[in-house]
Amino acid sequence: MTSIIHYNQIVQIEKMNLQKGMNYRCNPNYSVLLMSTRDGAPFEDEIAADGRVLIYEGHNIYKQYTDRDPYTVNQPRQTPKGSLTDNGKFEKAALGFKNNEREAEIVRVYEKIKDGIWSFNGIFKLVDAYEKSIDERTVFKFILLLTDEEIDELKEDIEIKEHARLIPSKVKAEVWKRDKGQCVQCSSKDHLHFDHILPYSKGGTSIDSKNIQLLCARHNLSKSDKII
Ligand SMILES: [Zn+2]
Numbered sequence: 001m002t003s004i005i006h007y008n009q010i011v012q013i014e015k016m017n018l019q020k021g022m023n024y025r026c027n028p029n030y031s032v033l034l035m036s037t038r039d040g041a042p043f044e045d046e047i048a049a050d051g052r053v054l055i056y057e058g059h060n061i062y063k064q065y066t067d068r069d070p071y072t073v074n075q076p077r078q079t080p081k082g083s084l085t086d087n088g089k090f091e092k093a094a095l096g097f098k099n100n101e102r103e104a105e106i107v108r109v110y111e112k113i114k115d116g117i118w119s120f121n122g123i124f125k126l127v128d129a130y131e132k133s134i135d136e137r138t139v140f141k142f143i144l145l146l147t148d149e150e151i152d153e154l155k156e157d158i159e160i161k162e163h164a165r166l167i168p169s170k171v172k173a174e175v176w177k178r179d180k181g182q183c184v185q186c187s188s189k190d191h192l193h194f195d196h197i198l199p200y201s202k203g204g205t206s207i208d209s210k211n212i213q214l215l216c217a218r219h220n221l222s223k224s225d226k227i228i
Contacts, residue, residue: 002111002119002167004192004214010110010118018110022059022086024093030106031090033144035121036169052166054109054124058087058140074138075131087140094129094142107144113172117181119194121166123147167194167206174209183216191217 011017016026023032033056060070065080077088084092093105104125110118124144131138146166167175172194182189195215198204205211215223 002121002172002194004113004117004119004194005110007116007118014108020059020086022090024086024089030108030123031093031126033107033109033124035109035111052146054121054144054146054166056142056144058090058142059085072135072137075140077140090126090142091129091140094126097126098128106147109144111169111172113169113176117176119172167212171207171209171212175212175214178209179214182214183219184213185219186216188216188218193217193220195220195223 005013014026014032016023018026018032018034021034023034026032035054035056058075061073061076063070065076066073075087076085077091079085090105093102096102097104104127107124107126109121109124111121112118123146125147126142126144128143130141132141175194181192183192192214193216195213196204196206197211197213200206
């Protein structure tokens with residue numbers, strides 16, 4: 001299940017405005033990534049087949065640092081003054097983990113479903129980073145794994161009862177439209193979740209919208225009580 005939240009709630013939880021996609025250590029204990037995989041989204045973020053691996057693309061050079069279209073310029077590791085960009089910071093953390101020099105960076109991942117509507121995709125560990133040549137420039141790719149460890153407390157109105165199983169954005173957008181942005185049982189628009197009709201743990205798929213529905217927190221909970 002992934003929780004649907006409004007942008008203002010993210011701002012409340014993270015205690016900051018998230019104006020960029022990559023936010024290294026915006027909290028003393030973790031980082032935040034905002035993703036978008038919808039058609040026409042600016043970056044090529046992908047969810048690998050098993051739903052537990054996220055491949056996140058780095059950020060472009062900022063417009064003020066180039067005369068060219070940022071999409072044609074190598075993604076920067078450093079600013080013109082020589083400090084690390086978020087690409088550089090995430091890369092350093094990923095490679096540090098890979099070389100056994102540090103614990104994996106903890107990353108909370110949010111994903112835009114439509115304007116103002118986001119989902120909390122779960123807590124990930126940053127395990128690798130590399131550069132990749134695409135269309136005559138290089139971009140950064142970051143590999144993140146959904147963590148199986150206990151999720152630390154979120155605010156009480158966004159309790160995560162089960163680890164998120166990644167549902168592709170295309171499926172989420174289809175389900176959101178089909179279910180009209182409301183709980184399929186009571187039409188509530190509060191505290192919605194993307195629910196697996198047949199649970200992921202019992203082999204239910206994340207990639208077919210037929211197995212995903214919108215449920216409010218109350219119906220989501222009463223369902224999980226029955227299943228357990
Ligand atoms: Zn409901």
